Amino acid sequence: MRQIIALLLALVAIPTSAAGIATPPRPTRAAAPLKPRIVWDPIPFGNQRKQEMVAYVRRHYGSFMRPTWRLTDPQVIVIHYTDSPTFQSTWNTFASDTPDPELHELPGTCAHFVIDTTGTIYQLVSLTTMCRHTVGLNWTAIGIEHVGFSDAQVLGDQRQVTASLKLVYWLRCRFHIQIKNVIGHNESLSSPYHHEDVASLRNQTHSDFNHADMQVYRRRLRALGGCAGR
Numbered sequence: 001m002r003q004i005i006a007l008l009l010a011l012v013a014i015p016t017s018a019a020g021i022a023t024p025p026r027p028t029r030a031a032a033p034l035k036p037r038i039v040w041d042p043i044p045f046g047n048q049r050k051q052e053m054v055a056y057v058r059r060h061y062g063s064f065m066r067p068t069w070r071l072t073d074p075q076v077i078v079i080h081y082t083d084s085p086t087f088q089s090t091w092n093t094f095a096s097d098t099p100d101p102e103l104h105e106l107p108g109t110c111a112h113f114v115i116d117t118t119g120t121i122y123q124l125v126s127l128t129t130m131c132r133h134t135v136g137l138n139w140t141a142i143g144i145e146h147v148g149f150s151d152a153q154v155l156g157d158q159r160q161v162t163a164s165l166k167l168v169y170w171l172r173c174r175f176h177i178q179i180k181n182v183i184g185h186n187e188s189l190s191s192p193y194h195h196e197d198v199a200s201l202r203n204q205t206h207s208d209f210n211h212a213d214m215q216v217y218r219r220r221l222r223a224l225g226g227c228a229g230r
């Protein structure tokens with residue numbers, strides 16, 4: 001009986017160091033978010049499209065940066081919905097590299113990620129390549145599209161929004177992007193990173209993911225936790 005009690009006491013004993021001093025509790029730290037499962041399904045982004053992107057950067061951002069197709073040190077994540085019914089239709093539009101119907105410019109529009117209604121995360125473009133998805137912010141923004149027709153539809157689809165939040169949590173920690181810089185397309189004009197050299201486009205934005213809906217999104221993102229070591 002005494003042996004059993006001794007064993008039980010040993011099992012519950014407070015861990016001590018070799019010197020017999022109680023080990024201080026470790027400071028609690030936010031764990032690094034896990035990378036979610038991402039399906040790599042690239043659109044063609046060859047030399048011609050890269051040169052079209054360089055020319056776009058020269059026209060739209062030439063006053064403050066060297067023309068390039070490379071995305072370096074992104075500071076913003078922009079949330080969109082596709083306004084189209086399927087992942088495949090979105091992929092086809094982004095892959096085509098034809099002038100967009102609204103601004104009639106090249107390269108064609110695209111986004112780095114598209115999240116399907118099933119919750120599957122597709123990556124279409126490397127994170128070191130610029131995509132045209134948000135006027136004024138393409139030079140520094142990662143674009144994330146959601147298959148659907150409204151903010152409410154995406155926010156109400158638990159599989160889709162859960163996948164979206166996991167992806168953005170991982171991305172924002174990887175690139176040290178603040179939660180306030182995870183914005184909806186409709187918030188683009190109020191971003192401190194918004195710069196547009198073409199005067200007629202300085203107030204151009206879209207209606208997808210407005211401020212009220214992004215407050216909901218950012219609250220849920222914040223609830224996932226901070227980034228390790230920060």
Ligand SMILES: [Zn+2]
Pocket residue numbers: 079080081133185206208
């Ligand atoms: Zn958009």
